Amino acid sequence: METLRHIVLFVHLIGFAVLFGAWAAQAFGGKRQITKIMDYGLAIAGVAGLALAAPWGLPDGYELNYVKIGVKLVVLLIIGALLGIGSARQKRGAAVPPAVFWLIGILALLNAGLAVIWR
Incomplete structure (x- = not known):
């Protein structure tokens, strides 16, 4: 069961890498647009992340930090809202506001930092 949990953690990290990598490619080499790859x-x-928050296959004596999980979920929802706002503006032909675009990258890094630093 621990192996399956590690596989899910690996998939979670791949999701972060895809989101942040697509954002970084746009930020430093693209047109600063929202892409479908960021959504994926x-x-x-x-x-x-939700699968990791389920209390399955945990070692004895290990408890989940529900406050941390909740904060990370709120950040994830804010990133999703910002991606939606940026995509909607792009579909109308307007540019993505710089604050919205940069917040996506900052919040993605914040979420990764919370995962690593907050124990």
Whole structure:
């Protein structure tokens, strides 16, 4: 069961890498647009994160930090809202506001930092 949990964690990290990688490619080499790949990365990270939050296959004496999980979920929802706002503006032909675009990357890094630093 621990092996399966590690596989889900790996998929979760891949989701973050896809989201942040697509954002970084746009930020430093693209047109600073929202792409479908960012949406896919967010979905992968979100689904795998929810699977990790389930109390299955945990070692004895290990408890989940529900406050941390809740904060990370709120950040994930905010990133999703910002991706939706940016995509909607792009479909209308307007540019993505710089604040919205940069917040997506900052919040993605924040979520990764919360996962690593908050124990």
